[in-house]
Amino acid sequence: MEPIKVLTANIDKPNSTSIDTYIEGGGYETARAALGMKWEDIIQIVKDSELRGRGGAGFPTGMKWSFVPRNAPRPTYLLCNADEAEPGTFKDRVIIEKDPHLLIEGMIIAAYAIGSNPMAYIYIRGEFHYGATVLVKALEEARAKGFLGKDIFGSGWDFDITVHRGAGAYICGEETGLIESVEGHRGQPRVKPPFPAVVGVFGGPTVVQNVETLACVPFILKNGAEWFKSFGTPKNTGPKLYCVSGKVKKPGVYEFPMGITLKELIYDHCGGITGDKKLKAVIPGGASAPMLLPEEIDLPLNFDAVMKAGSMLGSAGIIVLDETVCIVDAVWRLSKFFAHESCGQCTPCREGTNWMESILDRIERGEGRQQDADLLLDMADNIGGKSLCALGDAAIGPVISSVKKFRDEYLHHVTHKSCLPGTKRYRRLDMPVGAH
Amino acid sequence: MADLHPDNPYAKERFPDPQKTVEFPEEARKRFEHILTRYPTREAALIPTLHLCQELWGWISPEIVHYVSGLLDLSPANVFGVVSFYDMFDQKPVGKYRLRVCTNLSCMVSNAYDIYEHLCDRLQVNPHETTKDGLYTVLEVECLGSCGTAPVVQVNNDYHENMSVERMDALLEKLK
Numbered sequence: 001m002e003p004i005k006v007l008t009a010n011i012d013k014p015n016s017t018s019i020d021t022y023i024e025g026g027g028y029e030t031a032r033a034a035l036g037m038k039w040e041d042i043i044q045i046v047k048d049s050e051l052r053g054r055g056g057a058g059f060p061t062g063m064k065w066s067f068v069p070r071n072a073p074r075p076t077y078l079l080c081n082a083d084e085a086e087p088g089t090f091k092d093r094v095i096i097e098k099d100p101h102l103l104i105e106g107m108i109i110a111a112y113a114i115g116s117n118p119m120a121y122i123y124i125r126g127e128f129h130y131g132a133t134v135l136v137k138a139l140e141e142a143r144a145k146g147f148l149g150k151d152i153f154g155s156g157w158d159f160d161i162t163v164h165r166g167a168g169a170y171i172c173g174e175e176t177g178l179i180e181s182v183e184g185h186r187g188q189p190r191v192k193p194p195f196p197a198v199v200g201v202f203g204g205p206t207v208v209q210n211v212e213t214l215a216c217v218p219f220i221l222k223n224g225a226e227w228f229k230s231f232g233t234p235k236n237t238g239p240k241l242y243c244v245s246g247k248v249k250k251p252g253v254y255e256f257p258m259g260i261t262l263k264e265l266i267y268d269h270c271g272g273i274t275g276d277k278k279l280k281a282v283i284p285g286g287a288s289a290p291m292l293l294p295e296e297i298d299l300p301l302n303f304d305a306v307m308k309a310g311s312m313l314g315s316a317g318i319i320v321l322d323e324t325v326c327i328v329d330a331v332w333r334l335s336k337f338f339a340h341e342s343c344g345q346c347t348p349c350r351e352g353t354n355w356m357e358s359i360l361d362r363i364e365r366g367e368g369r370q371q372d373a374d375l376l377l378d379m380a381d382n383i384g385g386k387s388l389c390a391l392g393d394a395a396i397g398p399v400i401s402s403v404k405k406f407r408d409e410y411l412h413h414v415t416h417k418s419c420l421p422g423t424k425r426y427r428r429l430d431m432p433v434g435a436h
Numbered sequence: 437m438a439d440l441h442p443d444n445p446y447a448k449e450r451f452p453d454p455q456k457t458v459e460f461p462e463e464a465r466k467r468f469e470h471i472l473t474r475y476p477t478r479e480a481a482l483i484p485t486l487h488l489c490q491e492l493w494g495w496i497s498p499e500i501v502h503y504v505s506g507l508l509d510l511s512p513a514n515v516f517g518v519v520s521f522y523d524m525f526d527q528k529p530v531g532k533y534r535l536r537v538c539t540n541l542s543c544m545v546s547n548a549y550d551i552y553e554h555l556c557d558r559l560q561v562n563p564h565e566t567t568k569d570g571l572y573t574v575l576e577v578e579c580l581g582s583c584g585t586a587p588v589v590q591v592n593n594d595y596h597e598n599m600s601v602e603r604m605d606a607l608l609e610k611l612k
Contacts, residue, residue, distance in 0.1 A: 075476075087540040087579040119474070126487070126524045127536075127580050129593035162474045167483055168523030170578065184482035184508075186521040202476050245542035245583035252584045287541065287579075317583070319542055333541050337578050343521075427539075427549040432562050 001260045003269065004231070006239040007215050008255045011098035017134055019141040022101040028147055030222045031108040035155040042113040046217065048225035050237045055081055055173075055210030056286070056314040058303035061217075064207060067197035068114045074204035075117030078110055079182065082124040082131070082211050083166050083173040086286035087337060088317030091241035092211035094253050096124065096131040099215075100138035104161065106214035108152070109221060111159055114207050118158040121201075123178050126167040135163045170341035174389045175208045176200075177343065188343045189389035212241055232258030236302035246320040247274045259305070262297040266320060277322040281405070285314025287334045288394030290401030291321075311401070326423040327406045328413055331398050332360035338395035346387035352379055353395045360399075363410060365429055366417030373403050373410045452498040459503070464492055468507070478508045482518055486525055495526040523577070531566040531573040533611050536590040539576050542583035547600070551587060552576055554601045558608075571612070 010016045010025060022028070034042055047062030068076055080103065084092040095103055103122070111120050124132050139161055142148045150158050164182055166172050172181040176190035179201045200206020216238055220228045229237045240258040242265060245251045249271030256265070262284060266272065273279055279294040284301065290311040292299070299309050306313040321330060339353040356379055362368050369375075380396035387393075403410060412420050419425055460468055471484045485508065489500050496519050505512040519525045526534075537543075537552040552563075555574045559567050566573040582588040585597035589604065596607060 084581045085579055088542055088583050089579075090581045090583050093581050119476075125581070126522070127590060130595070165484065165487055166522070167487065167525055168577075169521065181483065182480060183477065184479040184518070186517055202480075243584060245586060246545050251542075251586070283541075319583070321545065325545055330541055330544070333539070333544050337540055340578060426544050426547065428553055431553060431556070 001256055001264060004239055004255055004257060006219060006231075006255065007095065007102070007212065007241060008099075008253070010102065011094060016098050017100055017138060019101055019138065019145060022099070026222075027101055028105055028142075028145075030218045031105045031147070032153045034109045034221055035112055035153050035157060039113045039115060042109065042221065045225050046113070046220060049220045049228040050225075050235060051213065051216055051220060051228065052236070052238075052303060053210055054212035054216070054240070054315070056086070056288075056312075058313065061209070061213055064197065064209075065110070065114050067195070068205045068207060069198065070115055072198075072205050074202065076115050076205045077201045077207070078107060078114060078116045078120040079178060079201060079206060079208045080107055080120070080122040080211060080214055081173060081175075081178055081208050082122050082128070083170075083178060084128075084211070084315075085125055085170040085173055086288065086315045086317055087334065088245055088283060088286045088319040089243050089315040090245070091243050091253050091316065093128060093131060094241070095211050095215050096128065097134050100135050101142065102215045102218065103135075103211055104138060104142055104148070106217040107161060108147070108159060109217050110207070110209060110214055112157065114205075116159070117204070118160060120159070120161050121164045121182055122161060123164050123166060123172065123182060125172075126165050129165075132163050132165050139163065169343075170337075171343045171389070171391060174391065177389065178208060179206060186343070188345045189391075191388060233300070233302060236304055240301070240316060242301065242316045242318060244270050244318045244320065246318075247277070247322040247325070248272065248320045249274055256301075259300040259302045262292070262299050262301055262318070265301065265318070266297065270320075273320065273322050275322075277324060279320070280323045280325060281321045281327065281402075283317075283319040283321075283398065285312045286317035287319075287337060288312070288390075288397045289314050290397045291405060293405055311397075323422065324424050326364070326419040326425050327402050327409050328360060328364045329419070329425045329427070331402045332357065332364055334398045335360050335395065338391065342391060342395070346392065348383045349387040349392035349395065352383035352392065355379060356383075356395070356399055363413045364419075364425065366413065368410075368414040370411075370414055372414065373407055376400075376403050452502045456497075456499050457503075458493070458497070458499045460488075460492070464488060479510060482508055482510065482515065483522070486515075486519060490525060495529050529566070529570075532571050533591055534573050534575060536575045536577040536580070538578070538580040538582070538586070538588050538590070540579040540583075542579075543587040546586040548587035550601055551589065551599055551604050554604065558605075572608075 015021050043065045051061045052058040169187045171177045172187035177187040181187040196206040236258045242254045281291040303313050335357040339357040342349045342353045344350045380400045383392045471481045501515045505515045539548045589596045
């Protein structure tokens with residue numbers, strides 16, 4: 001399969017962030033045309049395109065938009081989720097920093113289709129300071145051209161976008177955590193139902209959409225649903241950005257039609273494993289996704305196929321681990337992440353993630369016990385599905401899959417009090433733990 | 437302020453000193469007023485306002501918590517709850533340069549811990565502490581979204597990608 005340039009068509013152009021470059025390539029024409037269409041027609045086209053959300057869950061976008069009640073008592077909001085913090089994921093950053101107007105155009109169309117009030121927000125993670133600066137500048141350019149603000153494109157409709165910076169919390173990438181954070185609260189996810197499409201931010205119906213999803217929208221309206229479906233397979237359509245990192249020769253963001261196989265992506269396009277070492281495991285969809293073994297990677301990277309293989313495509317953050325990586329250490333690092341990022345609201349997740357981190361650390365230090373592997377599975381069973389949001393389920397993904405697939409390596413740590421020969425621990429064990 | 441138990445270790449750090457007052461200078465005041473116009477509620481302006489405060493004063497002191505709570509009609513407890521929830525708000529003074537080293541998985545397998553441990557050794561600080569000269573604070577942080585160019589170190593607002601111990605040393609020379 002050959003790489004394509006749809007979402008990434010502009011990023012290599014000089015001055016790719018400037019509105020003039022974007023307009024030269026036909027930019028904002030689709031938004032202008034969309035404002036002359038009926039909103040029902042726009043939603044129908046997006047439904048027909050079978051676009052699925054690119055943030056992780058893969059929920060059909062058109063269906064999400066059609067859930068929004070019209071004439072709700074409170075204003076409807078569009079929120080763009082640019083809180084890209086899933087370890088292994090760095091695709092939205094490319095669009096934000098290199099082609100911000102594509103995102104803005106997508107937001108104008110989406111906001112019009114859902115009947116948004118005149119203000120939408122881009123929730124960008126606080127660490128992306130440069131990205132926020134690029135977006136603010138792009139928004140100003142769009143306002144100066146009359147594409148945002150009062151009476152945009154002369155359509156009589158007012159619409160503007162505000163960049164809302166987060167402040168360093170992974171959980172704010174969760175839909176309702178993000179909504180809480182926009183409202184000025186701690187980013188603790190809400191009980192669902194009511195779903196955000198009915199009661200979301202500031203009490204109004206809310207659509208939260210990932211950057212890459214919104215970036216697909218102008219292309220769908222411009223070229224039609226059939227064109228979009230020509231990429232990928234039924235139910236898993238469109239161009240997709242894949243982020244590859246870890247032990248590969250050429251890490252980076254790659255764009256392919258949805259459904260390139262993991263094997264082809266790693267070996268044909270990313271140049272294979274660093275130092276031509278042997279592959280040990282691949283995480284196909286960000287830190288939350290269960291690990292896959294080398295014999296499992298001949299697998300199309302689309303939502304359904306990866307799900308069928310027992311993992312998930314998630315945000316398509318592919319982390320490649322080679323034979324030198326100590327699996328216990330790698331899983332410990334991921335558990336540490338989830339323990340740190342748990343919002344603390346639900347007991348199973350708050351206590352469980354910290355406990356899993358401690359047990360993995362103890363195994364890595366050679367202080368583990370024979371029953372620890374089973375204890376981890378038992379604990380995972382008590383975390384999964386027992387918290388309000390998906391963070392708890394995400395935290396157990398790497399733990400369960402690694403214990404099941406690398407049980408011998410866990411036992412080796414317990415029996416021999418050291419890592420498997422040929423594998424490496426990347427940290428020193430005598431470092432004091434920093435106060436978080 | 438309510439009486440504090442003398443043994444309370446947080447007494448000094450957590451409660452505002454009535455002798456110290458904070459107030460936005462003219463320009464920041466204007467930015468604050470602008471922030472308020474972008475949201476339908478005053479409370480929603482809290483996180484952008486705290487960003488503004490941190491930019492001005494370097495960290496979020498108890499005095500700032502009280503000041504902001506007054507500005508936005510919120511309780512100080514509410515504001516403090518938000519400050520303590522989000523990692524990027526510093527609750528104690530930090531160095532001129534925050535060295536935020538990502539050590540999450542992709543960075544870890546690209547030897548990010550070497551950089552982190554080297555920084556702690558060279559600057560003679562424990563993690564999350566500030567050097568005595570007040571120049572650097574070394575922080576271990578979670579994924580910065582730059583895994584394709586790992587390892588990454590964020591110095592204040594700027595990303596430094598594809599780092600190594602040598603490149604970190606060279607960068608430190610520039611950060612004085």
